[in-house]
Amino acid sequence: MAEILRPDLCVVGAGPGGFTAAATAALFGAPVVLVANQAIDGPWRSAGAAASAALSYAGAHVRAARDSAFLGMGTSTARINHPRVHAHVQRVVAASVAEESPYRLAALGVRVLQDEARFIDRRSLLVGETTVTPRRFLIATGSEPVIPDIPGLADIDVLTDDSILDTTHHPERLVIIGAGRTGVTLAQAQRRLGAEVTLIDRGPALRREDAEIAAFALAALRQEGITIHERATIKRVEATRDAKRVDVETEADGSIVVEASHICVAVGRKPTFGGLDLQAAGVATGGAGIALGRGSATSNRRIYALGLASGEGADSHFAAHLAKDEARRIVRGMLFRAAPAAPVVPRLTMTDPEIATVGLSEAEARARHGDVRILRAPFAQNERAEADRAVAGEIKVVLTRRGRILGCAIAGAAAGELIIPWTLAIAEGLTIAQVSRLEMPTLTYSAVSRDAALSFYAPQTRSRWVRGMARFLRLFG
Ligand SMILES: Cc1cc2nc3c(=O)[nH]c(=O)nc-3n(C[C@H](O)[C@H](O)[C@H](O)COP(=O)(O)OP(=O)(O)OC[C@H]3O[C@@H](n4cnc5c(N)ncnc54)[C@H](O)[C@@H]3O)c2cc1C
Numbered sequence: 001m002a003e004i005l006r007p008d009l010c011v012v013g014a015g016p017g018g019f020t021a022a023a024t025a026a027l028f029g030a031p032v033v034l035v036a037n038q039a040i041d042g043p044w045r046s047a048g049a050a051a052s053a054a055l056s057y058a059g060a061h062v063r064a065a066r067d068s069a070f071l072g073m074g075t076s077t078a079r080i081n082h083p084r085v086h087a088h089v090q091r092v093v094a095a096s097v098a099e100e101s102p103y104r105l106a107a108l109g110v111r112v113l114q115d116e117a118r119f120i121d122r123r124s125l126l127v128g129e130t131t132v133t134p135r136r137f138l139i140a141t142g143s144e145p146v147i148p149d150i151p152g153l154a155d156i157d158v159l160t161d162d163s164i165l166d167t168t169h170h171p172e173r174l175v176i177i178g179a180g181r182t183g184v185t186l187a188q189a190q191r192r193l194g195a196e197v198t199l200i201d202r203g204p205a206l207r208r209e210d211a212e213i214a215a216f217a218l219a220a221l222r223q224e225g226i227t228i229h230e231r232a233t234i235k236r237v238e239a240t241r242d243a244k245r246v247d248v249e250t251e252a253d254g255s256i257v258v259e260a261s262h263i264c265v266a267v268g269r270k271p272t273f274g275g276l277d278l279q280a281a282g283v284a285t286g287g288a289g290i291a292l293g294r295g296s297a298t299s300n301r302r303i304y305a306l307g308l309a310s311g312e313g314a315d316s317h318f319a320a321h322l323a324k325d326e327a328r329r330i331v332r333g334m335l336f337r338a339a340p341a342a343p344v345v346p347r348l349t350m351t352d353p354e355i356a357t358v359g360l361s362e363a364e365a366r367a368r369h370g371d372v373r374i375l376r377a378p379f380a381q382n383e384r385a386e387a388d389r390a391v392a393g394e395i396k397v398v399l400t401r402r403g404r405i406l407g408c409a410i411a412g413a414a415a416g417e418l419i420i421p422w423t424l425a426i427a428e429g430l431t432i433a434q435v436s437r438l439e440m441p442t443l444t445y446s447a448v449s450r451d452a453a454l455s456f457y458a459p460q461t462r463s464r465w466v467r468g469m470a471r472f473l474r475l476f477g
């Protein structure tokens, strides 16, 4: 039966961003409608981060089993049960989806409508037979994979970063097009699960990471047997009778052909709006997505857009925690007319070794502050890393000349945890002197952070003046 709803806020899209926006507004007592075009507790709801972490976990276990030959244990030829791996991925996705269940939303008083949504004019959205005319809308419809314009690609079956996580097929020979965070993470997991993997990128691999820090992860990938072609051009792909053929112009080896059982495309994401009909709503779009003004408002001041939906974040702000943070800020801006400032947010890439970053990169800091100081400490000098056979890695801290912390990048075991105190330090404007006073327990990876902080004083220990002072004070006993 046709129904008209008039909530304060209508959120379209129930990914991490949309869910958080709906829950936040409801917590402050606002009447909210959330529109999900899929069952929000359904098995296929977007959960890329959870699925890829589950696959990486499976890969890490296979790797550990194979490595156990080092201790004389006989599992160096671990066999993989692919349906069980898939079941594990599905379980993790289900658990992450359950965290954001419709029951939690219902308990908060959010009305969930499950259907395709379409604007019918500047103030109204049609969802099935229900019309929603709220005070404000938030579009949080997320993203979809970009399919690159490569001759022949449109004529063959390809996997994407979405579908590969959902497939029960085990790719035997896998070519991944695009060696960004997604491609590299998938490559390592699939290699560990037994695939022959070739990564092809038209630019440098892991281009969004500090090159010095990314090198640790890329070295691990190569050492595990993954072929990486950087600055390579794919001329054509085609399906032969029993394989897929990729013609590549490489820097190192000239023209080569790579044969694959599967090709996966991981060249980035673009905003998606389903059949929303933004034109009917008077929402202006540009090349990259929706054009946004203050507080993430669109050209229709009743309608706001989140993260990738706006196209703004397509290149640098794509992570579930960033979508959630942005959702909270947009909603608080709507409700209280003043949004909190953007916090300092760390990033984590789930390769092994992990890569975690926060604040400015070395290049950004040099461009903004001119003269900067860089501190480094290797995992190779850390006892815990030695014991765990996880010595590949480095911490790199970027400072102003006077010691204010501007950024930190870490490659190594537990990098995602190690980055947290550096995030706090940057958020609170701490200096390296303050961090260097933190003592870390022996046999923790955190001792690497302390080593980096203490190295700030290395030039002083070599200073003639300081040494002279120490000599002078010795005269007094
Ligand atoms: C392979 C992969 C690995 C990733 N790894 C990580 C990681 O390690 N760490 C990390 O932080 N992030 C990771 N991410 C990114 C993370 O998944 C996204 O940043 C996050 O999902 C973005 O949330 P969102 O709410 O903006 O959009 P989405 O999660 O895309 O949700 C949008 C929702 O809106 C729905 N929708 C679309 N159109 C309509 C419509 N017309 N009506 C109603 N509903 C609609 C969609 O079906 C979808 O459910 C990864 C992503 C992928 C694909």
Ligand SMILES: NC(=O)c1ccc[n+]([C@@H]2O[C@H](COP(=O)([O-])OP(=O)(O)OC[C@H]3O[C@@H](n4cnc5c(N)ncnc54)[C@H](O)[C@@H]3O)[C@@H](O)[C@H]2O)c1
Pocket (backbone or CB within 6 Å): 148, 149, 150, 161, 177, 178, 179, 180, 181, 182, 183, 200, 201, 202, 203, 204, 205, 206, 207, 208, 234, 266, 267, 268, 269, 314, 315, 316, 317, 318, 319, 320, 347, 348, 349, 350
């Ligand atoms: N842990 C995380 O937070 C996480 C994990 C995965 C993805 N992400 C984010 O998701 C977004 C998308 O990630 P992504 O890795 O898909 O995209 P990306 O843009 O980071 O990397 C895509 C890569 O594909 C390459 N490429 C583009 N067209 C190509 C072509 N025709 N041939 C060969 N190579 C080509 C690019 O040079 C680039 O290196 C990014 O913003 C990323 O930061 C985050």
